[in-house]
Amino acid sequence: MLIDRVGEFGLIKRFKSLIKNDRTVIKGSGDDCAVLKFTENKYQLFTCDMLVEGVDFLPQDDPYLVGRKALAVSLSDIAACAGIGRHCLVSLALPKKTKLKFVDRLFKGMLDLAGEYKINLVGGDLSRARQVMIDISLLGEVDKKFLVLRNGARPKDIIFVTGRLGGSILGKHLSFNPRLNEARFLVKNFKLNSMIDISDGLIQDLGHILTESKVGAVVYEDLIPLAKEASGLRQALYMGEDFELLFTLPQKEARRLVAKRLPDFKPIGEITPVKCGIRLISSKGKESFVRPQGFRHF
Amino acid sequence: MLIDRVGEFGLIKRFKSLIKNDRTVIKGSGDDCAVLKFTENKYQLFTCDMLVEGVDFLPQDDPYLVGRKALAVSLSDIAACAGIGRHCLVSLALPKKTKLKFVDRLFKGMLDLAGEYKINLVGGDLSRARQVMIDISLLGEVDKKFLVLRNGARPKDIIFVTGRLGGSILGKHLSFNPRLNEARFLVKNFKLNSMIDISDGLIQDLGHILTESKVGAVVYEDLIPLAKEASGLRQALYMGEDFELLFTLPQKEARRLVAKRLPDFKPIGEITPVKCGIRLISSKGKESFVRPQGFRHF
Numbered sequence: 001m002l003i004d005r006v007g008e009f010g011l012i013k014r015f016k017s018l019i020k021n022d023r024t025v026i027k028g029s030g031d032d033c034a035v036l037k038f039t040e041n042k043y044q045l046f047t048c049d050m051l052v053e054g055v056d057f058l059p060q061d062d063p064y065l066v067g068r069k070a071l072a073v074s075l076s077d078i079a080a081c082a083g084i085g086r087h088c089l090v091s092l093a094l095p096k097k098t099k100l101k102f103v104d105r106l107f108k109g110m111l112d113l114a115g116e117y118k119i120n121l122v123g124g125d126l127s128r129a130r131q132v133m134i135d136i137s138l139l140g141e142v143d144k145k146f147l148v149l150r151n152g153a154r155p156k157d158i159i160f161v162t163g164r165l166g167g168s169i170l171g172k173h174l175s176f177n178p179r180l181n182e183a184r185f186l187v188k189n190f191k192l193n194s195m196i197d198i199s200d201g202l203i204q205d206l207g208h209i210l211t212e213s214k215v216g217a218v219v220y221e222d223l224i225p226l227a228k229e230a231s232g233l234r235q236a237l238y239m240g241e242d243f244e245l246l247f248t249l250p251q252k253e254a255r256r257l258v259a260k261r262l263p264d265f266k267p268i269g270e271i272t273p274v275k276c277g278i279r280l281i282s283s284k285g286k287e288s289f290v291r292p293q294g295f296r297h298f
Numbered sequence: 299m300l301i302d303r304v305g306e307f308g309l310i311k312r313f314k315s316l317i318k319n320d321r322t323v324i325k326g327s328g329d330d331c332a333v334l335k336f337t338e339n340k341y342q343l344f345t346c347d348m349l350v351e352g353v354d355f356l357p358q359d360d361p362y363l364v365g366r367k368a369l370a371v372s373l374s375d376i377a378a379c380a381g382i383g384r385h386c387l388v389s390l391a392l393p394k395k396t397k398l399k400f401v402d403r404l405f406k407g408m409l410d411l412a413g414e415y416k417i418n419l420v421g422g423d424l425s426r427a428r429q430v431m432i433d434i435s436l437l438g439e440v441d442k443k444f445l446v447l448r449n450g451a452r453p454k455d456i457i458f459v460t461g462r463l464g465g466s467i468l469g470k471h472l473s474f475n476p477r478l479n480e481a482r483f484l485v486k487n488f489k490l491n492s493m494i495d496i497s498d499g500l501i502q503d504l505g506h507i508l509t510e511s512k513v514g515a516v517v518y519e520d521l522i523p524l525a526k527e528a529s530g531l532r533q534a535l536y537m538g539e540d541f542e543l544l545f546t547l548p549q550k551e552a553r554r555l556v557a558k559r560l561p562d563f564k565p566i567g568e569i570t571p572v573k574c575g576i577r578l579i580s581s582k583g584k585e586s587f588v589r590p591q592g593f594r595h596f
Contacts, residue, residue, distance in 0.1 A: 001397065001398045001399070002394075002395055002396065002397060002398065003392060003394075003396045003397070003398050003401055004394055005398065006398060008424050011401060011424060012424065014402075015405055018405070018406075018409055019409065019419050020413075021418040021419070021420065022416070022418060024384070024385075024418070025385065025418045025420055028418065028419070028420040028421060029419070029420060029421040029422065030421075031421075033421070034385065034387065034420035034421045036385060036420070036437075039337075046385060046387060046420060046421070046437065047387070047421065048387040048389050048421070048422060048423050048433070048435055049389075049423050050389040050391060050423045050425045050433065051425075052391055052425050052426065052427045055425060055426050055427070056425075086322070087322075087323065087332065087334060087344060089332065089344060089345070089346040089435055091346050091347075091348040091389075091433045091435075093348060093350055093431060094301060094596070096300075096301075096302055096596050097300055098300065098301045099299065099300060099301070100299045100300065100301050100303065100304060101299070103301055103309065104312075107313055107316070108316075111316055111317065115318070118320070120319040120320060120322070120323045120326065121317050121319070121326070121327070122319065122323055122326040122327060122332035122334070122344060123326060123327040123328075123329075123331070123332045123344070123345065123346070124327065124346060125346050125347050125348045125433070126306050126309060126310065126595055127348045127349075127350050127353060127354070127595050128350065128353050128595040128596055129350045129353070129427075129429055129431065130428055130429055131427055131428055131429070133348075133391060133427065133431055135346070135348065135389045135423070135433040135435075137346055137387055137389075137433075137435035139334075139344065139437075297424055297425050297426040298392070298394050298426055
């Protein structure tokens, strides 16, 4: 039997059930970051993301942006937990015939973004492979009172997204700004119940919140902010790599957020008690039920 | 210009010079682990290691041992800093046609070793690639008073190794026990000046200690403990993947260690003030100077 029979998320579930962790692990596999015991007032965040040539970027992409993206995707995970980034390690596998200029540009893209968000690059590993592969592991921290996970969504919460969705493949996936500042702004000013970053597509990532929180959702298609690059709603619902934040907060908090009229935060729906997926409402009021789906590696 | 013109260590040097870290980084790139500010009495250790199919293991190797090795090499880095392992993340890239059984075995090998050393597996990332690739990033901790780095070797220090060297490629590289307990025993009972794990070959890894400590060394060929798998001295000197510890301590401490007659710790030479590489003394008293060399990815 091959792994595509169980699929990416099937594999993760299979592994998760075998893992036994001690009490210093506040949250292990199954959120954007692992959450670890740290200081009296803070948790440590720990996450990793791997980019593979031909999957997450193309040979003809600007290596500066590839290096930048390698760090940005991990920073987006830290943002989804409302933390700040601190230290990273870089594992890099390169074909023997790689140009020095490629590596220089890749590294500069990574270091420039690290500088922007004050991330220390503290080491790594170099290896040889047939495809370029970059895996960054990132440590961060978050005030205990600010931590937001996927599992806190409650019925009647309003669902929000940052920015605009869809069409990321045309360029944004290589140049997006991880939403660290937006996440910090949110947790400092509002009480959020759940949050995730949209890496596998709105519907699939909303599905993760629903599964972890044991709730359902209704989403209004008209409310979904479309990127100008998006060819249509389908892209905004199912295409990966938007790296925007998806979060829920109680109605009272939501009203306060809406009242601020900030263009970066848009309500798109509501959490419901029903535990069976997502109800989509079209502009004409037509209802359809969708199952979480989006990008999968296998 | 291609990367093999500057080589693996040339690349690392090139990157290192560009990195600027803040004061919470006690030691960045250039040791077995990054050393980070943590608690009043402890440092946090942070390391990653990537295994690539065809480079670090072969398609026909037992996936149980491959998974085990993926974690063991990082634990060996923690051992080299005299720490204990705590939490790890696993990034795994797999070809689409990978058998589920392969992944199950790989994961079991990893989890069994994690259980043995009480390591929490707190998350990871799954991706698709043409070759199997496993990158583990590992957090550990060490009492400040026990931390040992590569840069503390002093003239007249005696150089020791654990275990036996050479021929690791015949099997030990897949089944070695990381020397965590031995390292802890050493730092609890002796004052060590420097330590590294032998991953790229005795001569090359001794070279790292000499460069970081700005000293030289004399090594007696007769004293090097050969593994029974080793075909000869050359393998013990230059072949990678022994994953034994190489450490130095002052003469007085060395005498105390030798007096204990522990078969796992053998003196092989002495640190000298001369800053130009390693002087090898053959069984017949013949001297030769060697430059650090050993395994390189390019």
